[in-house]
Amino acid sequence: MGIAIVKHNHPYRLVEQEGIRDLCVYLNSNALPISRNTIKADIEKMYKREKERVKTELNSITSRICLTADLWTFIATDGYLALTAHFVDEDWILQKRVLNFHHMPPPHGGPIFVVKVIDLLRDWAVEKNAHVLNLIVQDGVKVISKPVSKIRDCVKYIRASESRKLKFAECIVQVSLPCNKRVHQNVPTKWNSTFVMLDSALEYKLAFHQLHVVDRSFSRFYPTEEEWLRVQKFTTLLRPFYDLTTLFSGTNYPIANLYFHGVWKIQKVIMEEVNNLDIEVSEMAKQMKLKFEKYWECYSLVLSFAIILDPRFKMDYVVYAFKKLYPFDYEERAKEVRDKFYLLFEKYENTFDGDLLDGSIAGCSSGDLGNDNDDFAEFENQQHANKRNKSQVDSYLDDTRLLSTQELDVLNFWKENKNRYPILSLMARDILSIPITTVASESAFSIGGRIVGKFHTSLLPENVEVLLCTRDLLYGVTASEDEEDRERLSIDFASLVAKLTNLHESSLFSVEPAANLLADSNSELEEFYAMQLYEA
Structure with missing residues (x-):
């Protein structure tokens, strides 16, 4: 029990x-x-x-x-x-x-x-x-808090009773909208649920408008056209954020190597929208940029190490990303990341015995040839010296990158290569465990x-x-x-709409009488309408 x-x-x-x-x-x-x-x-x-x-x-x-x-x-x-x-x-x-x-x-x-x-x-x-992502977007949400609140009230209104759900379903039929999405109510503290609510509301905007026409009680919640336009702009701005959050917020927790690429895309969107000619969009982006910069300085360095430890990207991607964002000083920024990556590796290196470090270099025995050929023995010793002087980081970064398009379990890569890069693999294990969600x-x-x-x-x-x-x-x-x-927190109107459509096609109701019925607040009529739908 x-x-x-x-x-x-x-x-x-x-x-x-x-x-x-x-x-x-x-x-x-x-x-x-x-x-x-x-x-x-x-x-x-x-x-x-x-x-x-x-x-x-x-x-x-x-x-x-x-x-x-x-x-x-x-x-x-x-x-x-x-x-x-x-x-x-x-x-x-x-x-x-x-x-x-x-x-x-x-x-x-x-x-x-x-x-x-x-x-x-x-x-x-x-x-x-x-x-961090949540905090960035919440600052943008503040700019359109009133329209967001109105749409939330609209969704709460239609979720409040079965008769209201039926009314809204009828409105969907009247304006001939497909039911490709559920209608969502948000959790105010979770911005991504706010995005889903706004996105689904925009999908059913015509149905909300129809309900506004036939239901006087609903009208007090309905956003103005100007507010709908602001919601449209904001949802467009938020879509890249939502896509990233969807990637980060799975039940199977994502590995830190995903962070750099995702946040770089977000930063790129914000910087582009700051210069948007639309004043409202520009203002939202500026608010988000302030919050982004506050946390970016704190998080970007160590999590850029995670992308370096992804064998599909390494330092090349860091240079590429910085060049897109900072075309005038990207080389200096990339060099700072590279230098600190090496510095962190040295700290790991100093915590291990020399035996582990020596074992990381795969050497060849000279065998009998060493006794018979002094020139080859000298050459071989030089080769060993070169390998010993080349750190695991140098070897890893110099190796050919894997294809960036291939699927890869990064933790499994380091598990399989822990003998080849024993110290670097330990560093990778720690960095890749940093939560990004x-x-x-x-x-x-x-x-x-x-x-x-x-x-x-x-x-x-x-x-x-x-x-x-x-x-x-x-x-x-x-x-x-x-x-x-x-x-x-969501409603799927597809089944209700399908039943209503069948009722109309079988001539049990015509669209116009149904609209008149919806306009009437008489509970007996609503009950009769619901019963007809239930029996169908």
Whole structure:
């Protein structure tokens, strides 16, 4: 029973419900009823067992551990800090573990935040290893906050009842729109869901307009034509961001080598749109550029190392990207990245014994020829000297790049080449484990929202942490849960529209009477219309 509660986010009191107890007795006539306190104690034991297992795992790995920490405030104003560890395991597979989902009451200032994170890490004994895109776009969203709010209210309106959904479906039929997309409501804190909402609203703009004509109650939410135009412009600007976020935010966490190329594309779009003749688009881009530059200086260097460690791109891509963005000083910028890449490698090199370094150079034995041919022996010694003087970085960068178009598991490449580049491979393992997505934190917050739902606000913070962390350590987050969240905030009108179309074609209704029906707020007529559709 404890497993079911953890896995499906049920409350402790599930075990005290009559139906559940009857089911247990039906399955085992000797089963004894248990209380919520008993099941709570069992789950706490489960959590402690899993925590010790993960603690042992984290302290046994040889790679570095990358940490992400984010704050979430529930509707009851309780703050929670999600602390997540990211690392590449001994089989060269990228892993993540939610270490803590810790209650964090106000204030949430920087110094307090840092002290709390260090405190939590001490408990895990990993203190030695001790969501930028979203922030950039949110600054742009502020410029059109009013139209975004109106469209959100429009979507909430049609989702509020079955009769309103029917009205909107009829509007889709009347304006002959295909149902290629679902209608989405956004989560205000997730800009990508805002993009999806705006994009789908634009797809159904004519249907929203028709509803505006036939439903007086809806009219107060409907955006003006000027606001629709602003939404159109903003959605066009955001599309490259959304494509990148889709790449970064899969359930299978992306490797850091994807970051440089993606963020470079975003920077390129922003810089182009800053000079857009449309004042609104230019203003949005300027706001985004300010935020981008604030975080780019912090993140670009180490994550440019990740693209260098992708054998399909190496330094060539860094030079190419900088040349596109900074045509006048790209060589100096690329040189800075290259120099610091070498400097980081030297630090790794200094942490290993000479035996490991010597073993990385594959040499040839002179055998009997060395005794018989002094000239060849001298030549061979010189060759060995040249190889020893050539670092692993030089060898790697000088090797021919793989085709940039080929599919490649970069971690597997370094796993297969760890004997050839033993020190560089360790550096690659650490850099490629750097998280480039907020998926881990957002997944924790999503599960937290299920555990601390509006019916479970009295759950103690320490019990929230036990339930969420045990769930993550045992099962992680499945794709079906992400899909469940998307389904919950969207509507697929395709089936409704298909039924309405069939009704019209069979002459049960004509378009004009249906429109008159929609304009009438009489509940009996709405009920009759819904019944006809249901029977069809």
